[in-house]
């Protein structure tokens with residue numbers, strides 16, 4: 001149970017990756033400022049988290065089951081928190097989806113929205129009324145650079161993150177009136193099971209419905225470039241956890257928080273040309289004309305990432 005001085009933090013999707021690292025870093029805070037309620041949909045997956053939490057488990061970190069796709073599970077989980085008092089809600093749970101749109105069923109697409117969009121909305125609807133009554137709280141949403149800019153063959157995942165960005169950008173204004181802050185964290189590629197799960201799915205898939213050229217562009221052009229990008233600019237879940245802690249501890253938390261300065265020039269293309277031409281044409285050229293030179297392109301991007309751009313991101317250090 002939380003001490004009176006501790007902030008209660010509820011995090012979704014803590015069985016692996018970014019959620020697990022945020023839970024551990026906050027639970028091991030040197031001043032014990034947080035009581036972490038780490039949630040996951042299947043508590044049988046708790047071992048990695050329990051091991052990483054060490055002594056903190058049972059003291060500053062407790063576990064609860066929570067499936068963000070179920071109204072009942074969300075309601076029960078929040079009811080199990082003492083006085084339903086949550087100071088900081090971290091919406092981290094999410095799933096990826098990759099591949100040609102023609103080969104993805106509408107059912108699969110809806111599942112992504114059910115988790116990445118409605119999962120967050122469901123959590124906010126359950127927690128926000130209590131925060132409003134108390135006139136305090138901080139809601140964090142694990143968005144993505146793909147919440148700001150589309151990436152080829154990630155059409156549905158990108159759409160789910162865009163939906164969440166739009167929802168939160170609208171809600172943030174109203175919440176400010178109740179002294180509740182809303183912050184988006186926008187990582188680029190991060191080495192987690194998210195990446196491995198997607199690559200495993202890709203290896204299994206046959207892509208029915210997509211023509212041979214599209215499958216070839218996906219498998220032989222996009223995938224190798226994407227692997228290069230993960231290698232060149234991938235962050236660790238620990239990096240994202242440290243950035244998230246900084247946002248929580250800021251006196252004046254920003255609404256948007258890009259975590260990767262290497263990705264800033266890519267996002268900047270969208271804002272440099274409101275017609276969309278600059279980003280669409282640059283991505284086309286990077287993929288189809290310079291695809292094999294992606295290694296070099298990535299090095300150039302690294303050079304372009306001057307300290308001025310770095311200041312615009314939250315750094316993990």
Ligand SMILES: NC(=O)C1=CN([C@@H]2O[C@H](COP(=O)(O)OP(=O)(O)OC[C@H]3O[C@@H](n4cnc5c(N)ncnc54)[C@H](OP(=O)(O)O)[C@@H]3O)[C@@H](O)[C@H]2O)C=CC1
Pocket residue numbers: 012013014015016017018019040041042045066067068069092093094095096115119142143144145186187188189190191192193194195197237
């Ligand atoms: N990795 C990356 O490159 C990036 C990831 N992100 C975002 O970061 C967040 C975390 O992803 P990451 O750590 O990388 O990936 P992981 O796959 O390692 O973690 C995702 C977590 O979400 C959980 N989850 C999935 N569906 C549900 C559900 N219905 N209810 C509760 N939990 C659920 C998973 O649980 P289970 O084990 O049960 O499946 C898992 O714990 C996601 O929102 C993702 O979109 C953003 C930018 C980049």
Ligand SMILES: CC1=C(/C=C/C(C)=C/C=C/C(C)=C/C=O)C(C)(C)CCC1
Pocket residue numbers: 143144145146151187188189190222225226229230266282283284286287
């Ligand atoms: C291929 C390719 C790109 C790929 C970007 C990738 C692969 C980003 C991954 C982001 C992730 C994994 C976010 C998760 O939420 C760019 C840089 C747009 C440039 C055009 C070619």
